[in-house]
Amino acid sequence: MTADLMGGPLKLVISGPVGAGKTTFVQTLSETPVIATEAEASEDIGKLNTTVAFDFGTLNLDGQELHIYGTPGQDRFNFMWDVLCEGALGLIVLVAGDRPQDFTHARNILEYITSRNPIPFVIGVTHQDLEYVWRPADLAVYFNLDPLQVMGLNATEPDQARGLLIRLLELTLADAAPVQTPTHTFSLETTC
Amino acid sequence: MSIFGHLEDLPFSELARVTQTQTGTLFLRTALAGRSVEMHLQTGILLALFVDGFPVRDEQRVLTIINQLVDQGSGTFDFQSAHPTQLLHDTTYWLNDLLHRAHARTAVPEMRLPHPETRFIATRRPGAVAPELQPIWQRVEPLLEGGASAVSLARQLQVSEHQARTMLYSLRAVDLIAPLRAASSATTPVPPLDSSTSLAVPITSPPVSTSPMRRLLGTLRRLTQLVAS
Numbered sequence: 041m042t043a044d045l046m047g048g049p050l051k052l053v054i055s056g057p058v059g060a061g062k063t064t065f066v067q068t069l070s071e072t073p074v075i076a077t078e079a080e081a082s083e084d085i086g087k088l089n090t091t092v093a094f095d096f097g098t099l100n101l102d103g104q105e106l107h108i109y110g111t112p113g114q115d116r117f118n119f120m121w122d123v124l125c126e127g128a129l130g131l132i133v134l135v136a137g138d139r140p141q142d143f144t145h146a147r148n149i150l151e152y153i154t155s156r157n158p159i160p161f162v163i164g165v166t167h168q169d170l171e172y173v174w175r176p177a178d179l180a181v182y183f184n185l186d187p188l189q190v191m192g193l194n195a196t197e198p199d200q201a202r203g204l205l206i207r208l209l210e211l212t213l214a215d216a217a218p219v220q221t222p223t224h225t226f227s228l229e230t231t232c
Numbered sequence: 233m234s235i236f237g238h239l240e241d242l243p244f245s246e247l248a249r250v251t252q253t254q255t256g257t258l259f260l261r262t263a264l265a266g267r268s269v270e271m272h273l274q275t276g277i278l279l280a281l282f283v284d285g286f287p288v289r290d291e292q293r294v295l296t297i298i299n300q301l302v303d304q305g306s307g308t309f310d311f312q313s314a315h316p317t318q319l320l321h322d323t324t325y326w327l328n329d330l331l332h333r334a335h336a337r338t339a340v341p342e343m344r345l346p347h348p349e350t351r352f353i354a355t356r357r358p359g360a361v362a363p364e365l366q367p368i369w370q371r372v373e374p375l376l377e378g379g380a381s382a383v384s385l386a387r388q389l390q391v392s393e394h395q396a397r398t399m400l401y402s403l404r405a406v407d408l409i410a411p412l413r414a415a416s417s418a419t420t421p422v423p424p425l426d427s428s429t430s431l432a433v434p435i436t437s438p439p440v441s442t443s444p445m446r447r448l449l450g451t452l453r454r455l456t457q458l459v460a461s
Binding site: 050101102104106118129140141143144145148151152154155156157158159160172173174175178181182184199202203205206209210212213216 | 246346455
């Protein structure tokens with residue numbers, strides 16, 4: 041686990057397969073216009089444009105600045121994952137709950153990053169507004185993770201995007217100071 | 233519906249693991265060369281098995297079908313939760329035991345294989361290793377202490393990287409290994425990453441300062457509509 045010791049900006053990394061909602065999530069959290077590096081997709085990835093370097097947004101809360109980086113979803117940009125994760129306070133891996141064809145890729149991304157970087161993480165299962173969608177508890181079993189580390193959300197909803205970040209911080213702080221483990225974790229007033 | 237997909241995307245061995253906490257019926261449509269399979273499951277126990285609507289009870293036939301699903305399963309699947317009283321009770325087989333006795337013989341698609349640089353460790357779970365996996369396990373297990381990736385295994389075992397990834401896939405499918413988390417290994421010595429990985433990657437966490445995170449958390453909580461769970 042890392043954190044900036046000088047009171048400077050904290051860094052949050054958002055990763056996941058193509059189409060998981062990473063750019064949307066960064067746009068939802070960011071207070072400033074997101075700097076996106078989208079380009080026309082050179083292969084069939086299910087959409088016309090995709091992130092090729094990273095998305096960048098910022099959030100300033102009571103003077104504490106948070107820099108939010110969204111990684112590219114394609115494996116050939118995986119050198120970016122290590123670069124972006126260095127010194128980050130945490131990692132959020134997003135996966136679309138209605139696209140089981142992407143689960144293996146999402147797990148591979150998570151395991152690649154976390155086996156190389158000592159970084160706290162949570163999983164966000166997006167598209168929870170759909171009728172046919174995997175639920176976070178089932179994906180927790182698939183990822184072989186504690187259910188608290190996997191949370192459902194709609195990436196367009198600010199409260200839900202912030203909720204996922206809160207969960208990451210709660211788990212990270214609980215891990216850092218077990219004696220101060222909160223007696224409850226938050227949940228949102230949604231069906232997620 | 234919350235558990236659905238294609239066996240081409242989520243292989244049967246992984247699907248079975250997800251359903252082990254559930255009670256209900258797993259429908260596998262056109263899973264066996266066009267034939268449909270229906271499984272009644274109660275938290276990991278196979279209570280009844282039907283192929284094209286016909287019950288299958290004989291242990292050897294059940295095992296053959298599980299083998300075929302692991303090896304060649306295709307088509308769509310979905311799981312429908314049910315109360316145990318709504319399920320048929322024809323048999324009592326632990327699905328996990330059946331899976332341990334099954335073993336994929338066909339080539340594993342590239343997309344299912346772990347990343348070459350993801351490191352794995354032994355789970356140290358007790359239990360017998362299936363005879364089909366013994367040769368792989370005996371070669372790989374001594375190299376897993378501290379974590380081993382397909383890249384390092386390929387070098388040490390003098391096999392191709394693809395072969396090493398396939399070995400790791402097979403061992404992981406039966407929970408003999410699990411991915412190493414650098415965060416959890418930060419307090420114990422970890423061997424250096426493969427020389428082929430050129431990026432400097434922190435393995436030991438630097439000192440933690442939690443106060444900026446606490447400040448951030450407090451502000452986020454105030455901003456967000458919360459209910460205690």
